[in-house]
Amino acid sequence: MSAVRTTCPYCGVGCGIVASPTAQRDVAIKGDTAHPANRGKLCSKGTHLGETVGLEGRLLHPMIGETRVTWDMALDDVAARLADTVADYGPDSVAFYVSGQLLTEDYYVANKLMKGFIGSGNIDTNSRLCMASAVAAHNRAFGEDLVPCTYADLDAAELIVLVGSNTAWCHPVIWQRIEAARERTGAKLVVIDPRRTETAERADLHVAIAPDGDVALFNALLAELAARGQLDTGYLAAHCEVPVGYIAGLDAAAHGIDPATFAALADLVAAHPRMVTMFSMGVNQSVCGTDKANAIINLHLATGRIGLPGAGPFSMTGQPNAMGGREVGGLANMLACHLGFAEDERAAVRRFWKAPNLCGGPGLKAVDMFRAVHDGRIRFLWVMATNPAVSMPDAAFVREALARCPNVVVSDVIADTDTSRFAHVRLPALAWGEKDGTVTNSERVISRQRPFFAPPGEARADWRTLCDVAARLGHGSAFAFASPAAVFREYAAMTALAAGRGKVLDLVAQASLTDAGYDALEPSRWGGEHPLRRRYPTPSGRARVVPVEPPPASTGLRLNTGRYRDQWHTMTRTGLSPRLAAHRREPLLEVSPGDAATMGLVDGGLGQVTTPAGAAVFRVAVHDGQAPGAAFAPMHWTDAMASSGRTGALVVAATDPHSGQPGFKNVGATLAPVVSDWHAFVLSREPVTPVAPYWVRSRIAGGWLTEVEGKGEADLPAMLPAGTSSEVRDAAHGMVRTAVTGPDGALLALAYVTRTGTLPQRDWLVRQFAGSTAALPELLAGRPAQPQPDSGPLVCVCHDVGENAVRAAICAGAGTVAAVGAATCAGTNCGSCRPLISRLIAQEQTALQEAAE
Numbered sequence: 031m032s033a034v035r036t037t038c039p040y041c042g043v044g045c046g047i048v049a050s051p052t053a054q055r056d057v058a059i060k061g062d063t064a065h066p067a068n069r070g071k072l073c074s075k076g077t078h079l080g081e082t083v084g085l086e087g088r089l090l091h092p093m094i095g096e097t098r099v100t101w102d103m104a105l106d107d108v109a110a111r112l113a114d115t116v117a118d119y120g121p122d123s124v125a126f127y128v129s130g131q132l133l134t135e136d137y138y139v140a141n142k143l144m145k146g147f148i149g150s151g152n153i154d155t156n157s158r159l160c161m162a163s164a165v166a167a168h169n170r171a172f173g174e175d176l177v178p179c180t181y182a183d184l185d186a187a188e189l190i191v192l193v194g195s196n197t198a199w200c201h202p203v204i205w206q207r208i209e210a211a212r213e214r215t216g217a218k219l220v221v222i223d224p225r226r227t228e229t230a231e232r233a234d235l236h237v238a239i240a241p242d243g244d245v246a247l248f249n250a251l252l253a254e255l256a257a258r259g260q261l262d263t264g265y266l267a268a269h270c271e272v273p274v275g276y277i278a279g280l281d282a283a284a285h286g287i288d289p290a291t292f293a294a295l296a297d298l299v300a301a302h303p304r305m306v307t308m309f310s311m312g313v314n315q316s317v318c319g320t321d322k323a324n325a326i327i328n329l330h331l332a333t334g335r336i337g338l339p340g341a342g343p344f345s346m347t348g349q350p351n352a353m354g355g356r357e358v359g360g361l362a363n364m365l366a367c368h369l370g371f372a373e374d375e376r377a378a379v380r381r382f383w384k385a386p387n388l389c390g391g392p393g394l395k396a397v398d399m400f401r402a403v404h405d406g407r408i409r410f411l412w413v414m415a416t417n418p419a420v421s422m423p424d425a426a427f428v429r430e431a432l433a434r435c436p437n438v439v440v441s442d443v444i445a446d447t448d449t450s451r452f453a454h455v456r457l458p459a460l461a462w463g464e465k466d467g468t469v470t471n472s473e474r475v476i477s478r479q480r481p482f483f484a485p486p487g488e489a490r491a492d493w494r495t496l497c498d499v500a501a502r503l504g505h506g507s508a509f510a511f512a513s514p515a516a517v518f519r520e521y522a523a524m525t526a527l528a529a530g531r532g533k534v535l536d537l538v539a540q541a542s543l544t545d546a547g548y549d550a551l552e553p554s555r556w557g558g559e560h561p562l563r564r565r566y567p568t569p570s571g572r573a574r575v576v577p578v579e580p581p582p583a584s585t586g587l588r589l590n591t592g593r594y595r596d597q598w599h600t601m602t603r604t605g606l607s608p609r610l611a612a613h614r615r616e617p618l619l620e621v622s623p624g625d626a627a628t629m630g631l632v633d634g635g636l637g638q639v640t641t642p643a644g645a646a647v648f649r650v651a652v653h654d655g656q657a658p659g660a661a662f663a664p665m666h667w668t669d670a671m672a673s674s675g676r677t678g679a680l681v682v683a684a685t686d687p688h689s690g691q692p693g694f695k696n697v698g699a700t701l702a703p704v705v706s707d708w709h710a711f712v713l714s715r716e717p718v719t720p721v722a723p724y725w726v727r728s729r730i731a732g733g734w735l736t737e738v739e740g741k742g743e744a745d746l747p748a749m750l751p752a753g754t755s756s757e758v759r760d761a762a763h764g765m766v767r768t769a770v771t772g773p774d775g776a777l778l779a780l781a782y783v784t785r786t787g788t789l790p791q792r793d794w795l796v797r798q799f800a801g802s803t804a805a806l807p808e809l810l811a812g813r814p815a816q817p818q819p820d821s822g823p824l825v826c827v828c829h830d831v832g833e834n835a836v837r838a839a840i841c842a843g844a845g846t847v848a849a850v851g852a853a854t855c856a857g858t859n860c861g862s863c864r865p866l867i868s869r870l871i872a873q874e875q876t877a878l879q880e881a882a883e
């Protein structure tokens with residue numbers, strides 16, 4: 031098969047990819063130079079997609095309980111469960127919990143079925159956890175859920191402000207674009223984040239605000255610019271509704287940060303009218319997330335910095351198709367196509383769908399949906415393309431809810447996820463490379479995801495599964511779509527309802543695409559470059575400056591959660607890649623040096639986090655980028671990968687009153703050290719699950735690496751596969767080294783445990799385990815017989831360059847990130863490791879200077 035142009039399935043940057051299948055289930059990946067979002071660039075996750083397309087762990091057949099069934103049996107069962115529940119308890123007793131990782135076509139069909147035909151608003155999406163606050167803020171300010179910018183604005187901006195975004199890690203191709211713009215035009219970069227992330231390290235100014243300090247800061251900035259006479263009063267008068275006295279009543283001193291930093295920030299903002307403010311989860315995932323986003327938008331409206339090249343408030347979307355879901359109506363509080371539940375909008379939708387049973391109003395938002403599952407109001411739940419047992423706040427409660435629910439259906443590509451363990455019925459879905467449809471990225475560009483593998487096993491497209499269930503419920507004619515193209519045409523035609531009501535969303539021209547035209551569809555943007563400047567889709571045609579007030583200050587230690595560079599969410603896909611695992615093999619609890627000292631936490635030791643929702647244990651990393659009074663832990667680890675590393679278990683289910691989005695980033699917590707009697711690691715071909723209080727496993731080439739710690743005696747044999755064991759003991763340190771080989775002599779596992787000694791270097795052993803090259807004595811010693819150069823921790827995952835090579839290049843005279851790249855290739859592909867390289871340069875140069883003094 032020749033090369034196929036498609037779109038990356040990870041983040042909302044929406045990069046174009048050229049996929050060239052090379053063999054069965056093997057594909058070479060390149061960036062698509064013709065795609066406007068990335069012009070050929072990719073990040074580490076996109077680059078390594080080829081490592082995640084194998085069939086390992088895939089769900090390939092419909093399952094009822096543990097029994098493999100035919101599709102007919104599964105669909106009959108799902109339809110019967112749905113119909114019976116609705117008959118007995120009414121339409122609001124059933125719900126769909128869907129995902130920004132569905133294609134627009136899947137989303138459209140799910141929404142139509144629930145809201146138009148089952149007759150409940152109970153369809154919500156994991157986008158509720160992701161960008162619901164941005165949606166609510168857009169609706170409040172603009173009258174429609176619209177991102178008024180495009181990536182090209184980054185090229186034109188003089189000042190880029192990143193708020194609550196670790197762009198270098200989470201939107202790396204946008205990050206590359208920002209870096210390129212800075213190099214070309216000298217644009218300034220401000221990062222507003224309580225942590226000094228690798229993104230913040232590269233900024234001209236890092237504003238380390240208190241958790242949820244954003245409203246206060248942006249209100250104060252607005253007041254300060256007013257005091258400096260920098261508001262665009264003409265724009266405000268002509269195009270905005272401003273509550274009388276609101277701006278004049280704001281206090282320029284109430285910013286909550288140190289005065290010098292505030293002055294520096296205000297100077298930058300005052301001096302650079304071409305300003306783009308990009309915001310992400312540090313803004314949205316908050317109990318005041320909608321107000322934060324409106325505080326940002328207020329500043330842009332009041333300075334007229336919107337709808338012009340290089341100017342605007344820019345919400346970055348997380349998932350590949352969060353935007354598509356927003357467009358078709360995947361959120362419980364929207365009806366469809368940017369329409370709400372006003373009587374005339376409902377009537378229009380009812381007519382368009384010929385809906386027999388249109389829902390009367392909004393359904394339950396994610397957190398409330400799971401509450402209703404828990405207390406038995408919802409008795410049928412269909413989860414599609416999301417892993418709520420891990421990713422929802424108060425995950426223990428969510429698990430209880432799933433366990434109590436009499437009918438749980440899970441559509442996924444993976445057989446065993448933390449959520450699917452609760453499923454009565456599991457339906458196999460098509461994965462990336464197999465599925466066929468469209469996605470919309472952060473800048474409103476619709477792109478095709480095209481298949482290049484045949485469907486494996488009996489996996490089917492989610493939209494088709496939904497249509498088959500709809501037909502069994504008696505709605506066959508409304509769901510008689512022959513192809514994703516047919517679904518897309520209906521959706522595009524339906525946007526006439528929005529366009530006819532003055533909304534910007536308008537795909538009517540694409541309603542007449544032929545199947546061939548849909549197949550060939552080039553990336554296309556709806557709404558144009560700058561849809562908002564002179565007229566807003568509000569009743570008055572004006573934008574609204576929304577009065578917002580800072581929340582009360584929080585006290586005590588605050589837990590913040592978020593992402594790692596090389597993992598995606600609950601690791602069901604990225605967790606399969608040995609290269610991506612190398613960046614962080616364990617979830618780290620980052621704490622400031624001061625807090626670590628007071629709380630008795632040791633770098634490299636274990637720490638327990640306890641919140642009102644639950645507890646979890648992580649490896650402690652003392653980090654001076656972490657502000658005192660705040661700790662950070664990643665969201666990715668699940669029960670499949672770790673004994674107790676889920677941050678979802680820690681987050682309390684408090685939500686924003688406007689958006690219903692949970693506050694994942696600011697949770698009151700206590701920390702305590704966990705002291706082990708022994709620590710160990712195991713390299714094994716198959717995953718092992720130690721019986722120990724702490725274990726974390728990660729993928730390596732040819733197997734798995736599992737870190738283990740515990741109390742009392744370590745029961746190593748219980749962790750190892752059956753085979754012939756060779757053992758070396760060092761009684762002084764309680765060190766035992768074991769190798770297990772199979773009947774043919776093949777190496778099956780290596781294990782190292784110690785009570786007081788130091789365990790061998792993992793990196794070298796991991797490389798030997800992949801190739802089985804070293805001799806058994808060397809393996810048991812944990813090091814090569816002859817000393818060999820050690821590449822050190824991995825820096826550049828794209829080109830496989832370790833820290834020692836980077837340091838050597840710097841010592842040999844490479845004084846810039848570009849020079850290190852020229853010498854080692856590190857940082858020359860995705861660029862996500864460039865902040866790290868620049869830190870290593872600074873470290874080496876300081877060391878050289880100190881040596882010279």
Ligand SMILES: Nc1nc2c(c(=O)[nH]1)N[C@H]1C(S)=C(S)[C@@H](COP(=O)(O)OP(=O)(O)OC[C@H]3O[C@@H](n4cnc5c(=O)[nH]c(N)nc54)[C@H](O)[C@@H]3O)O[C@H]1N2
Binds near residue numbers: 596
């Ligand atoms: N590598 C990787 N990339 C991803 C994903 C992934 O899983 N892995 N997921 C994708 C998805 S779905 C999403 S939503 C995006 C998320 O992308 P980001 O939003 O960039 O990621 P996070 O790490 O969740 O949070 C961003 C930052 O918000 C900061 N923050 C916390 N509290 C506050 C606050 O009160 N104010 C401010 N200003 N900042 C605060 C955190 O310290 C953190 O550094 O990433 C997308 N891209």
Ligand SMILES: Nc1nc2c(c(=O)[nH]1)N[C@H]1C(S)=C(S)[C@@H](COP(=O)(O)OP(=O)(O)OC[C@H]3O[C@@H](n4cnc5c(=O)[nH]c(N)nc54)[C@H](O)[C@@H]3O)O[C@H]1N2
Binds near residue numbers: 442
């Ligand atoms: N503590 C904490 N929790 C968080 C966050 C945080 O910052 N901190 N961030 C939140 C945010 S922003 C997000 S977006 C969520 C993400 O959380 P989730 O949505 O739960 O995360 P994923 O691991 O991406 O889950 C997607 C699932 O869909 C499956 N899948 C992939 N493609 C398809 C498909 O085409 N069809 C079907 N049927 N299945 C498919 C995958 O195998 C996987 O099981 O997490 C939220 N939770």
Ligand code: SF4
Binds near residue numbers: 039043073075076201
């Ligand atoms: S930035 Fe990376 S993860 Fe996001 S779409 Fe592009 S290649 Fe995929």
Ligand SMILES: [Mo]
Binds near residue numbers: 159160161348349
């Ligand atoms: Mo997200």
